[in-house]
Amino acid sequence: MTLVLQRPLIGEPLALDLLNTTWPDRGERRDVFDEPGGVGAWLTERGLPDTPGAEEPLRHTRSVLREVLESPGPSAERALNEVLARGRLRPELREGGAEEVIEVDDAAWRPAWLAAYGYLSLLRARPDRIKRCSAYPVCTLYFDDTTRNGTRRWCSMETCGNRAKAARHYRREQSA
Template sequence: MTPRPLVGEPLALDLVNTQWVERGRMVDLFDEPDGLRGWLAEHHLEGDPAAVEPPLREARSALRRVLERPDEDAERGINAILARGASRYTLRDAAVQEQHEVDAGWLPSWRATVNYLDLLRQQPNRIRRCGNPACVLHFYDTSRNGTRRWCSMDGCGARAKAARHYRRQRVTPTA
């Protein structure tokens, strides 16, 4: 399985980040052997990969659309996934119980979409796309001052720093 460039993000962003650009071409983790199965296991999500794959691809597309072009159309895509399930709360032995009623095959997609709503409720301005225009990865900025710009300093951040350094060092001919 191809190693992913950014892991450990909240579920919604991690789903979007199952597609990334590598050497100028788009890579899709779900097209890799056992890529989907591994992603489900990584997030402790259950489901038959054949049954959850189409809904996950739909959710990933809807999430990417709302992240990159937030408009009514993008929100309709998110709402269509949310309509596949609901949460019911009960109180038992002084503890809140939450039960999800979700269409078969849609639970991982629904959870990722609900996670996106949770991020919006917390700090929506911390949901960011990498500052490298060629990168398609998204992250939730947990830095202390909220100024993170790159998906990773080892990858996109280092390339940006190197490019800035090169531009500063380059000698320009005088006329």
């Protein structure tokens, strides 16, 4: 039987989805990787093979990405560069087409390296669109703001956005 992950936000780019494998839930911290089979289920959900030994590299890379986003600086950059040093893209010609082959020193690091590399790709494309939900610290989720004008504020309008609107309405009603 396949584990179905119950998470508040899915479908973000790999790096942000890795960050979003932890979240607060009714005052407790939830972690997909703490669930039996959670790492394998997450990898499968992301279209990656369930790689033996991937849990520790994923946990480490998740921590590094969080540090890069929340406490940027030389130490965080060094830590991310150490993850990135574990792999590389090698261009190759295959069946008449150009491809980039991912090479990693240890197969267990492949998913973590892909997440770290994916973060760099987001930074190159649109660094100002990597956002944390405006409901922080209640919500700790990150998202890639793909709206036309870049004004998305919530991980989900149905949860955090609705909660904020309801709180504003309640405050208006109380002051009236």
